[in-house]
Amino acid sequence: MATASSPAELTDATRDETSLSRFLQGLPGVDQVGVEARAASLGTRSIKKAAKLWAIDTAISMVDLTTLEGADTRGKVRSLAAKARRPDPDRPDAPPVAAVCVYPDLAATAVEALDGTGVGVASVATAFPSGRSSREVKLADVALAVEAGATEVDMVIDRGAFLEGRYGYVFDEIRAVKQACGDAHLKVIIETGELATYDNVRRASWLGLLAGGDFIKTSTGKVSPAATLPVTHVMLQAVRDWYDATGQLRGVKPAGGIRSTKDALRYLVAVHEVAGEEWLTPELFRFGASSLLNDLLLQRRTQHDGHYSGPDYVAVD
Amino acid sequence: MSVWEYAPAPESRDLANLQPAYRPFVDGEFVDGSGDPLTSVDPATEETLAEVGTAAESDVDAAVRAARRAFEQVWGPMPGAERAKYLFRIARLLQERARELAVLETLDNGKPIKESRDSDVPTAAAHFFYHAGWADKLDYAGYGPDPQPLGVAGQIIPWNFPLLMLAWKIAPALATGNTVVLKPAETTPLSALVFAEICQQAGLPAGVVNIVPGAGDIGSAIVRHPGIDKIAFTGSTAVGKEIQHAVAGTSKQLTLELGGKAANVVFDDAPLDQAVEGIVNGIFFNQGHVCCAGSRLLVQESVAEELLGKLRARVSTLRLGDPLDKNTDIGAINSAEQLAKIRELTASGEAEGAERWTSPCELPERGFFFAPTVLSGVEQAMRVAREEIFGPVLSVLTFRTPDEAVTKANNTPYGLSAGLWTEKGSRILWLADRMRAGVVWANTFNRFDPAAPFGGYQESGFGREGGRTGLEAYLHV
Numbered sequence: 049m050a051t052a053s054s055p056a057e058l059t060d061a062t063r064d065e066t067s068l069s070r071f072l073q074g075l076p077g078v079d080q081v082g083v084e085a086r087a088a089s090l091g092t093r094s095i096k097k098a099a100k101l102w103a104i105d106t107a108i109s110m111v112d113l114t115t116l117e118g119a120d121t122r123g124k125v126r127s128l129a130a131k132a133r134r135p136d137p138d139r140p141d142a143p144p145v146a147a148v149c150v151y152p153d154l155a156a157t158a159v160e161a162l163d164g165t166g167v168g169v170a171s172v173a174t175a176f177p178s179g180r181s182s183r184e185v186k187l188a189d190v191a192l193a194v195e196a197g198a199t200e201v202d203m204v205i206d207r208g209a210f211l212e213g214r215y216g217y218v219f220d221e222i223r224a225v226k227q228a229c230g231d232a233h234l235k236v237i238i239e240t241g242e243l244a245t246y247d248n249v250r251r252a253s254w255l256g257l258l259a260g261g262d263f264i265k266t267s268t269g270k271v272s273p274a275a276t277l278p279v280t281h282v283m284l285q286a287v288r289d290w291y292d293a294t295g296q297l298r299g300v301k302p303a304g305g306i307r308s309t310k311d312a313l314r315y316l317v318a319v320h321e322v323a324g325e326e327w328l329t330p331e332l333f334r335f336g337a338s339s340l341l342n343d344l345l346l347q348r349r350t351q352h353d354g355h356y357s358g359p360d361y362v363a364v365d
Numbered sequence: 366m367s368v369w370e371y372a373p374a375p376e377s378r379d380l381a382n383l384q385p386a387y388r389p390f391v392d393g394e395f396v397d398g399s400g401d402p403l404t405s406v407d408p409a410t411e412e413t414l415a416e417v418g419t420a421a422e423s424d425v426d427a428a429v430r431a432a433r434r435a436f437e438q439v440w441g442p443m444p445g446a447e448r449a450k451y452l453f454r455i456a457r458l459l460q461e462r463a464r465e466l467a468v469l470e471t472l473d474n475g476k477p478i479k480e481s482r483d484s485d486v487p488t489a490a491a492h493f494f495y496h497a498g499w500a501d502k503l504d505y506a507g508y509g510p511d512p513q514p515l516g517v518a519g520q521i522i523p524w525n526f527p528l529l530m531l532a533w534k535i536a537p538a539l540a541t542g543n544t545v546v547l548k549p550a551e552t553t554p555l556s557a558l559v560f561a562e563i564c565q566q567a568g569l570p571a572g573v574v575n576i577v578p579g580a581g582d583i584g585s586a587i588v589r590h591p592g593i594d595k596i597a598f599t600g601s602t603a604v605g606k607e608i609q610h611a612v613a614g615t616s617k618q619l620t621l622e623l624g625g626k627a628a629n630v631v632f633d634d635a636p637l638d639q640a641v642e643g644i645v646n647g648i649f650f651n652q653g654h655v656c657c658a659g660s661r662l663l664v665q666e667s668v669a670e671e672l673l674g675k676l677r678a679r680v681s682t683l684r685l686g687d688p689l690d691k692n693t694d695i696g697a698i699n700s701a702e703q704l705a706k707i708r709e710l711t712a713s714g715e716a717e718g719a720e721r722w723t724s725p726c727e728l729p730e731r732g733f734f735f736a737p738t739v740l741s742g743v744e745q746a747m748r749v750a751r752e753e754i755f756g757p758v759l760s761v762l763t764f765r766t767p768d769e770a771v772t773k774a775n776n777t778p779y780g781l782s783a784g785l786w787t788e789k790g791s792r793i794l795w796l797a798d799r800m801r802a803g804v805v806w807a808n809t810f811n812r813f814d815p816a817a818p819f820g821g822y823q824e825s826g827f828g829r830e831g832g833r834t835g836l837e838a839y840l841h842v
Contacts, residue, residue: 077788079808082639092479094374094691102369285638292674316369321682325368 055294062258065216072215072254078246078282087277093317100313104348105143107312107340108135110330112170112301114149114338116177116269122157125150127365129161136345136362139352145341146330147200151176152189155196170200170235174225177239177268179204183221190228201225202235202336204268205252207242215255222259235301235334236261240279241271249279253286263299269336274304277314284323287332297326303336309347312340371684374691376478381468387554388418389578390561392431393571398424400579405555408475408697409688409732417554420577422586425546428575429592432517432544435572441514441542445501452497452540454567459490459532462563466556470528471688473555475697475733476651478689488813489532492831495815496540499836503541506833512840514542515618516594519587521608522557523600524550524699525654525755531557533830534597535574536815541839543595546575548587552700554578585611593617597838599656602753602779602824620828620838622656622820624753625781627802628774629659629810632767633668635786636808641675644759647784647810649683649737652698653757656825657782659810661743661750662761663770669763673741677722680737685726695726695757698733707735707756714740714749714760745776753779767792771799780822784810803829 061071095103113132115124129148136142147168148158155171162169171193175181186203193201203225209217226234236256240249256264264283267274280302287298300323302315312335319327327333345362387405389398400419407414420428440448459466466489467481476485503512518538522530527549538545549557561576577583581604588596588611598608599622612619629647631640647659664672688696698704715721719740728734735757743750743760750760764770774783783802785793793807803821806812813819818832828838 076635076637079636079639079788081809082636082642086639086642092483092691093371095371096374097372099370099372106369320369328368 058258058293062219068215068219068258069213072251075250075254078250080246083246083281084278087281087318090317090321091277091314093314095313095317101348101351103313103316104309104344104351106328107309107316107335108344108348109143109146110334111145111341111344112147112149112303112334112336113145113341114269114303114336116149116151116172120151120154122154125154125157126161129158129167131341131363131365132167133162133165135341136348138361139349142345142348146334149202149336152193152196152198155193155198159197168199169197170202171196171198172202172204172268174203176202176204177270179206180208183224186221187224187228190225194228194230194232198232200233200235201229202237202265204237204239205256207239210243210248210252210255219255219259222256222261226260233262234260235263235265237265237268237303239268239271240266240276241273246278246282249282250286253283257286257290257298261298263301263334265301265303265336267302267304267336269304275302275306275336277318280315281318281322284318284327287327288323297332299332299334300327301334301336306335306337307339307343309343312344371692373687375687375689376468376471376691378468378472378689380464381472382465383469383472384415386416386418387558387578389420389424390558390564390574390576391424391428392575393565395561396424398578400424400583403551403554403578403580405473405552407472408699409729411731411733414472415555417558417578419579420583425577425583425586425590428546428577429517429590431572432546432575433592435570436514436516436544439570440539440544440573443542445503445542448539448542449497449500451567451569452493452500452536455563455569456490456493456497458563458566459486459493462559463487463490466528466559468689469559470556471696473553474524474527475688475699477693477696478691479693480651485526485529488815489529492532492536492815496536500540503836503840506836508837508840508842512541512842515839515841516543517592518543518545518595518597518839519590519593520545520547521584521587521596521598521600522547522549524553525651525656527553528556528560530599531560533599537830537835538597538839539573541836543839544573546577546587546593548577548579548584551578551580588612595619595839597828598622605826618838620820620830621826622828622830623824623826624779625656625658625821625825626661626751626753626777626779627657627659627782627784628661628663629784630770630774630786630796631662631664631668631672632770632787632789632792633665634788635668636788637668637672637675639808640672640786641679643784643786643808643810644676645679645683648759649680649695649757650811652695652735654699654703654755655811657804657811657819658755659782659784660754660758660760662759663764663773664761665770666763666765673739673761676739680724680739681726683724683726683737685724685734685736686729695737698735698756701733703755704733704735707754707758710749710752710754711738711740711758714743714747717747717749719743719747719749719760745773751777767796771796775799775801778824781825782806
């Protein structure tokens with residue numbers, strides 16, 4: 049029942065559907081008032097000067113620069129890729145972002161545009177964003193992304209099955225997707241806005257970790273609310289507990305609704321103080337965002353120049 | 366060296382508008398007290414902040430006479446709706462001067478600015494707003510038609526929440542039509558004297574509020590003064606007992622809010638991560654200088670090891686240091702005496718066999734600091750399980766069954782507060798019925814609201830502050 053399980057207990061938890069249900073439902077509850085109060089209180093940390101500059105550069109390097117629109121084109125993806133590898137052309141010392149995140153049919157374009165840059169290509173898959181299709185179709189979606197050369201796959205879990213309590217089904221699906229990913233890193237989107245309770249967020253986080261997700265990710269960005277600080281606290285606690293139990297480091301990616309540097313700093317404080325400083329790296333923490341990057345760049349200039357410049361000084365892509 | 370050091374983020378000391386000298390406030394004026402001046406020290410640096418004039422018995426006498434006159438001629442006869450206007454005005458002025466008061470409180474007390482800024486000062490203002498609302502509705506408070514004030518209230522407050530304790534005392538007294546003579550603690554008199562300035566600013570009639578700084582002898586002069594109708598005291602149980610002796614056989618009414626040794630009881634079905642937060646908040650908020658602090662952790666044996674692991678990891682993240690830094694979680698211990706007491710009691714815990722774990726945080730070279738400490742393997746018989754430490758030291762005990770939890774939680778001469786952690790609603794109700802504590806928190810700790818009455822059982826005192834119930838302490842009922 050306790051979270052500090054041994055690796056053997058964790059293997060036991062996934063033996064069959066019943067064991068898995070018992071394990072997930074036996075996780076300690078999350079008190080809503082308590083977790084929200086903790087998130088609010090950590091949100092008052094005051095990050096200044098060198099600490100702020102470091103945080104801004106770190107946040108830039110953690111961005112999964114995302115475009116997930118029906119109207120996406122190869123041209124849009126190429127300009128996003130250009131922005132990703134050199135976010136601030138006037139300031140070459142600004143770090144590149146972690147990855148570009150696109151739909152699978154555009155993964156090839158992104159791979160080509162980012163070849164040799166070290167910037168990853170993340171592709172959503174598994175009938176993103178709803179996840180409502182057959183497993184066959186979902187796996188074909190993953191194959192499309194992986195064959196195009198995506199280095200990271202952002203899958204969605206079947207929230208319907210999760211809410212029905214069919215944890216084994218969700219587990220098997222994540223496993224299958226993980227296998228289909230090959231060397232590509234798997235991020236498991238649990239769509240916290242549809243899971244509704246923090247208890248469910250904790251259960252889905254553990255489900256994603258047990259099934260082998262390299263990252264657990266809050267949201268598709270298509271459901272409101274998307275990422276929130278308290279939800280991210282619960283997920284950061286899950287990867288911390290996972291590490292304490294297994295010694296393995298797994299990542300967290302909040303996505304959707306994080307638009308300002310101020311927000312990003314609050315998330316980094318949570319990463320620092322809830323999970324731990326080991327997680328302050330793009331290997332283990334990402335922001336799924338589009339407009340966040342420009343605010344980070346503007347605040348970066350402000351820190352370096354001592355004055356604010358304005359949105360016309362950074363590229364709109 | 367950590368990956369990400371937060372740069373210093375100090376709040377500006379100048380905001381406190383610190384004066385070189387402060388004086389007692391009697392009959393609407395700042396006066397030269399006849400007592401020997403005291404110096405108020407910043408416990409974080411041990412530097413002198415200001416010289417504070419103190420009252421002598423003659424000043425207490427003048428203050429009581431002024432309060433009596435104000436009670437009989439102005440404040441007592443004033444319609445409640447008019448009194449309310451003054452209280453609302455004071456509440457708004459507290460908000461307007463919130464930053465100044467927060468910085469001043471942090472300098473004088475040593476508490477972190479984030480607490481004085483986000484807790485002490487806003488809650489103090491909330492108490493005035495809340496009681497302002499009662500002033501013209503006393504007929505409906507449940508004490509019969511037109512309940513009458515007691516007269517002149519002598520109020521003595523501690524150093525742990527200087528402004529907030531002042532608000533807990535003065536707001537209900539004034540709302541019900543009493544006038545007050547208040548003595549702030551010897552080590553933290555400054556915010557009370559700025560409050561006096563706010564009374565002037567609000568145009569409060571002279572004599573309604575009198576502030577007489579001083580040491581215990583002035584407290585004693587207030588307690589023994591024949592012109593006082595009511596004593597309200599917050600502080601140690603030992604002094605509370607002396608006061609009760611002194612007022613026995615007189616017509617003075619008395620309420621006491623004294624020490625505590627609260628149990629925070631964690632069951633195996635608790636929301637563990639939030640329980641950890643509640644435990645941290647319960648004992649490390651305000652450096653543990655909280656009478657209702659959750660200083661005894663009672664944890665069910667089946668989750669004790671896991672909970673302690675999480676607790677130590679969490680406590681290691683607490684940032685101890687400059688109280689004015691906005692990122693400081695643990696500030697300074699208020700005085701050298703208090704620090705010595707905490708050290709002595711903690712050492713006694715170790716000597717009696719408790720296992721000591723102390724956060725690896727660095728302590729500043731100057732000032733009175735004590736690193737957050739968890740004593741595990743504590744037994745009911747040890748001093749650290751029975752005596753109030755009033756510092757950032759948690760005693761951890763275990764239990765096996767709900768009955769045992771209740772027995773151990775209640776096995777204390779105190780009874781101020783208790784915390785319960787379980788996801789089972791029926792168990793919360795069952796336990797709350799059995800806890801001999803004035804305040805019982807379920808799945809939270811140290812939550813204060815002016816609408817919720819606060820007070821204790823047994824050696825934690827009697828009488829309630831806050832809420833409708835709290836009005837009773839200042840009315841003939």
